[in-house]
Amino acid sequence: PELQFPERLNCAAELLDRHVAEGRGERLCLQAQGVRWTYAELQAQANRIANVLTAQMGLVPGNRVLLCAPNNPMMVASWFAVVKAGGIAVAAMPLLRAKELGTIIEIAQISHALCDAALQAEVQAAQAAQPCLQAVRYFNGAGLPAAQALEPLMAQASPHFDTVQTAATDTCLLGFTSGTTGVPKATMHFHRDVMAICACWPRHVLRAEPDDVFIGSPPLAFTFGLGGQVLFPMAIGASMALLEKAGPAQLVDGIEQFGATVVFTAPTSYRVMAQQGERLRQTRLRKCVSAGEALNASTRALWKAATGIEIIDGIGSTEMLHIFISHREDEARPGATGRAVPGYRAKVVDEQGQEVPAGTVGKLAVQGPTGCRYLNDSRQTQYVHAGWNLTGDAYVMDADGYFIYQARTDDxxxxxxxxxxxxxxxxxxxxxxxxxxxxxxxxxxxxxxxxxxxxxxxxxxxxxxxxxxxxxxxxxxxxxxxxxxxxxxxxxxxxxxxxxxxxxxxxxxxxx
Ligand code: 3UK
Structure with a gap:
């Protein structure tokens, strides 16, 4: 993969502005219930929000911005607004309560927040206890007081915004992981890292096309969801369909309704959706990605029998940003996660960090263009040893370089x-x-x-x-x-x- 990046790089410019600048502004970018935005329309919305953030809410590059919403168009527009403005996007799962939000706000030293009005009560309760959070605006709310609503400010803001010329090694997002100790850790990812994940797994394993329509269930606060549903389609000028609620039934409906061709979800969801095999065979669905937990051979077989499609399994982590071991549909091996993604190296090591022979259980170690950087956390040394990332998973590698999942090494x-x-x-x-x-x-x-x-x-x-x-x-x-x-x-x-x-x-x- 091409992994050389210029010193100045803003991933929002690469993923969004570039398409408009190169004449693809009228291509479909995003669909949701009652919404259809082209790339130019998403850019205009993101620019308006970026202007509100910088001119009205006092954001300066490097500020951390809490984004809390179900997977909807304003969540995506807000993400691009923050990154275009040189801020750091910190997306939180929409189901989190005030106490959990408060922990995130404190660890990440969040100064600004853009949140869905549906989550206002929890965000307000969290804000009351966190003085670092200075400015909050809510979107998608009818009848919000003018001092709290984002849209009235957007309506007055310009749809033009000059994307901040960040360094390739500036942080653009913090991904939160819930550690075994229960105290979440923030992982830092650079603009360069976002472009690197787009250049590796999607290009070499997924191999989607600009006319593909991506859909999925994971929240955008989970880097699996952000990559699969937003970053990867946009990297190739394809489009996404967003679902606020994405249980198996809604996902099948969404695939049908939006003509989705690529789906990202977890094994659990495939097991339930397989009951709708006949219906799914009538849709445009052609690529199915599973991650988040181990995909067992029976689920793979069930889905293949129901839909005719071979699932692409991949293991990723918040620390590595996205998938680093996976396989192409034509190389699937039931029971195995796959092989190291082009750009990454993977091996199985013993307690001393020495590589073990093929067929032996040990700890998974990976290395590549992305890697773990915890924000202010002494647990960094538990994940990174001598330049290798230890994911906390027990794996076996076979003689052909396929990695077979065993268990989590922790609780x-x-x-x-x-x-x-x-x-x-x-x-x-x-x-x-x-x-x-x-x-x-x-x-x-x-x-x-x-x-x-x-x-x-x-x-x-x-x-x-x-x-x-x-x-x-x-x-x-x-x-x-x-x-x-x-x-x-x-x-x-x-x-x-x-x-x-x-x-x-x-x-x-x-x-x-
Ligand atoms: C487990 C898997 C077996 C594994 C993630 C894709 O899951 C993601 O990130 P998390 O930080 O969890 C990481 C841990 O989850 N896991 C994930 N995928 C698989 N185990 N087979 C799999 N295919 O224990 C890993 O260490 O929540 C997945 C992309 C981005 C992600 N953040």
Whole structure:
């Protein structure tokens, strides 16, 4: 891949402005319910927002801007506005609650926010506790006070904006990962990194065309979603179709309605969508990408039988920005994730960092044009060793260079493609008066990959019954994002601990 970039580079200029400058402004760029924007229209919207940010909201290059919205056109326009203005986009999952948003605002030292009006209550509560957040505007809200709405300012702003000439190595986005300790880490990615991921996997593995229509389910706050649904189509002048709600049923509807040809989603979603195989065979769908959790051979076979399409599996991470091991449709090997993406190198190493022979289980190590840079976090050295990124996954490489996924090496629960840190759910449960102690693990689940299971020790005087399960589940949902709640719960008399009092989570996986 061509990975030499000029010293001055702004990825928003490359992905958006370039198409307009080179005469492709009238091409379709973005569709959503009731919306159809060309590249020129997205550029005009982004420019208006960039003018509002810089002239009215006091943004200067390097400022970090919280973007919080479902996957919709204003979210995309805001992302490009921030990056064009030389700011740093910090997208947050739209389901996060005030406390989780507050942590992100504090870690990233967020000064500005552009958010969907539907999320106003949580953002306002977070803002009240975070003095660094100075200026917030909401979009897509009817009847917002003039002092809070973004659109009235956009209406008065110019649709022209000179994209800031950032350095290729300036940070343009912070991606948040939920670490095993429950405290999220921010990963820094440069303008150069965004262009590098566009030059590697999409060009060599996906090989989509300018007339392709991209669609998918992951939130744009997840770099899997941002890349697959926004950056990759725009890198080749193709278009995206955005869905605010993208469960399997809505995704099938969206593929049909928008004539989508390329879909990005998680294995869970393919298992459910496969029931609509006959319907999907009547659509234009031709390329299907799976990431976020391991794709097992049975799901691959199920989808192939239902739709005739071979899934492209790929492992990526927030730290690496996007996919670094994957395979082309014509090289699929059931049960394996694939081979190193052109531009990346991958190997399996032992505890000392020495490469192990083919066929031996070890830790996955990767290297390439992108890599882990945690913002102000001492955990950097856990991910990067001697220039190699250790993803926390156990893998085997076979003699042909195919990588076969084994397990997470830590306690991250991955449910329906969402990363859930066990200790964070434990913290949420412990805040309830009835809970004395608890431990959370990921339970294998055929639908969701894993589900959150909690082992709870109740305080004396509380009944261990179905009502209590419901009470605790609702309690967790009210303080952290609802997808993190424990779907399974056992009440136990005590938790397995070491002599020094450390919780032995692994013993909960095999109760015997
Ligand atoms: C796991 C997979 C097996 C693996 C991501 C594509 O998932 C993404 O980023 P996260 O930071 O999680 C990273 C971890 O998730 N994983 C992801 N894909 C696969 N395991 N097979 C797969 N195909 O444990 C990895 O270390 O949330 C995926 C693109 C961008 C991303 N951020």
């Amino acid at each position: 991250m629960i991955i449910s329906s493609g969402y990363n859930i840190a066990a200790p964070e759910v434990e913290d949420a449960l412990l805040a309830h008066a009835a809970v004395a102690e608890c431990a959370v693990i990921g339970l294998p689940d055929s639908e969701r990959g894993q589900i959150v299971k909690a082992f709870v020790v109740l305080r004396p005087g509380f009944a261990a019954d179905a009502d209590m399960v419901k009470t605790l589940q609702d309690f967790v949902k009210s303080t952290v994002a609802p997808y993190k709640y424990p779907r399974a719960m056992d009440f136990v008399a005590q938790l397995p601990r070491t002599a020094t009092g450390k919780l032995q989570r692994f013993r909960l996986h095999s109760p015997a």
